Amino acid sequence: MAFGKRKHSRQFILPKLQITSMMDMFTIILIFLLFSFSTKPQTFTFDKDVKLPESTAKTDYNENIKLVLSQTCLRLEGDVVATLKNGKVTGLDPDKPKESSLYKKLKAYREEAEALESIAKRKENILFLCDKHHSFKTINNIVKTAAMAGYPNFEFAVLKK
């Protein structure tokens, strides 16, 4: 009987969800995301080994031709145009820059841009993302070739300090 009594006196209590701790967590995430909010988020595809230099520059980047120089290769708009071996660019002869794939592709972009009626849609500059450990010797050949192809103005990508 005693057992029966206990059985009957039991009541179903609706479990109360404790969401205070979850709220705390969400608040932290929300604040973090608010700080990293950007009006123009963009996905960049470049190698993991690209370490950009830090700078005090405050200018935002524009929609331009992307040229990425990593430790292993040179990419133009995502396509590999040259490879690097011991800091030397293979596929870009400084004596014959017009024969390089980089020059030919940039020249084609230039012609395409000039054919466009709208000046606003033209990509006039090169957004250059370069690993900070490269020497000027390596960079110089690339920028000179790009300038010869009709792109003398660069936007050197840096990370905000």
Add this chain to the structure above:
Amino acid sequence: MSRLGQRGRKAREEVDIDLVPIMNMFLVLIPFLLMSACFFHLKIINTSVPVLSEATDDGPKKNNIKVTVIVEITKGSIELSAMSDSIENGKLDKFSTRIIKGMEEENTLNQLALSLEVIKKAYPASDTLIIIPNESVIYDTIIQTMDVARYFKGFPLFPNVVLSGKVG
């Protein structure tokens, strides 16, 4: 006393904020912010490479004399000089300096910035600086030099930076 105690206990029991609507709002806000989040802040430095162009000669204006500053970075030092079409070379010689790189790069760059500030004060209309790095100079050093050459302590010095290889 007992009544007061009872009332206090009652009031404490009644306070129960409904957090569910706030949670719902958070659940909407978080995916939106995740989509527009930027985990690294990419900025740019506008630079150009010298190209051949037709000369445009407007003639010197009295209070608007511009000088072009040349910063040559070598392995052990930074050489600074100035040139202008409208000023005799001898007059600009006083601005030529050689900064020996010290143990700390920051001190060297500060010295460079102070020298650039002197030129800027003498010729405020000047805005162009040519950086000529040695072949062995790394990209990071070029960027740091550009930083101090463009702005120093929040004031603009030479915002137009041209990157050039040494000729000859």
